[in-house]
Amino acid sequence: MLDLIRIRNNPQAVVDALAKKGYKADFTQIIAWDDMRKSLITDVERLKAQKNKVSGQIPVLKRAGQPVEPIFEEMRKLGEQIADSDAKINELIENINSALAAIPNIPDDDLLPGEKENNKVVKVVGEPPKFDFTPKNHVDMCTDLGLIDYERGVKLSGNGFWIYRGLGARLEWALLNFFIDEHLKDGYEFILPPYQLGYDCGFGAGQFPKFSDEVYWLDCDEDRKRNRFMLPTAETALVNMYAGEIIDEAKLPMKFFAYSPCFRKEAGSARAEERGMIRGHQFNKIEMVQYAHPEHSMEAFEELVEKAAGLVEKLGLHFRVSKLAAGDCSASMARTYDVEVWIPSMGIYKECSSVSNANDYQARRNNTRYRDIKTGRPQYVHTLNGSGLATSRLIPAIVEQFQNADGSVTVPEVLRKYMGGIERIEK
């Protein structure tokens, strides 16, 4: 949610900034509504003040034994006028809010405009492995080694689901354990959130109303506001934990990470090149979230990027970090860097972490504030999130990048202690 005062103060600046995201903003209607709201409020508040004053007289007159009935008729008329104006004001507020809620976040100044083609690689670590044999793709590797059972996953739940088996399950769990330990070392608090969330969480995170069709709903009431959905990422939970609260400034930054499966419809995105576990309806992810003071959110952002990249690096994988152009950042985000891991069989880098700063966009939507020590006033926090990391993109990278001529896979060293010391996965 954007700040209406900011829009009012300089609409053109906001229009220009949003244009970088490819969003055509026009605030004339919103501002007109807000103008109407303001003038109505001034009027109706004058009426209310008058009503309160007269109302306060009634007990005094009564006590003095004076007649009060004559006043009632006038008061009734006043009351009708007030109810009338209040209804209009509420309608205007609703209009304004739903219009504001549909507008994406303002991208940071330093972002390039445009889409993917303007993403900029800011860091490359390692290089693509060279094989002196014909490398296999991850689907074949995982199937041959018995790590993943794609066929039976489909049998159980349909396309987009798989079963982790045996060492595959242990590898998955080892990755998660490795990430958990690393985040604990960095002083992040471990959170296990509910996997079913209410509508407000989706709204607060900025995913609803626009993307409410991309999650799985558990109930089918006509009004989704009373229903729950399966979380598409733990961010949706973490970012709403303090909704409506005022946090002590001294507590900032607050740092969390959560494990959760993520459930996504991914409608219409089934593509031949995204076989295996590159894109599924359910995948595991550790998500990092920080609540930061606005003056320090950029540092928090850098920290999260470093952490995400550091994890991939410790695994020994070849990857790169890209700074996304304004139009490639999601609607809620002011700034996003992707950590992309090399998938040899596809010949491309695939996102395994996306680190973003929402600035105050989410905090405004779900009313998460801190109390400023100097002024004593509540201010919106900045919320940041980043995967740390999503395993479903890493297992393909690991089995492909670390495959050997005999069809085995070398287990990254940092994972071995979580897998009973196994160094190599073979048939």
Add this chain to the structure above:
RNA sequence: GGAGAAGUCGCCUAGUUUGGUCGAGGGCGCGCGACUGGAAAUCGCGUAAACGCCAAAAGCGUUUCAAGAGUUCGAAUCUCUUCUUCUCCGCCA
């Protein structure tokens, strides 16, 4: 899932029977000040948010007693709906 009780200012609590100077009293906590060499104790003062006048401060006004709707000239107080919590029962990992 069934039956009952309850949700008041950071926390605890008064007020709900008898609707009207109740936006709301008291205690704790917290902040400031006095006393003290310093501290404790004591005493005094203060103690929410949103919105509007307004870009900001001061000030004034409006709104907010779980949320929403209703009755009424007037609702913390009466009615309805929803949510949450607690107790008992049922069911279960």
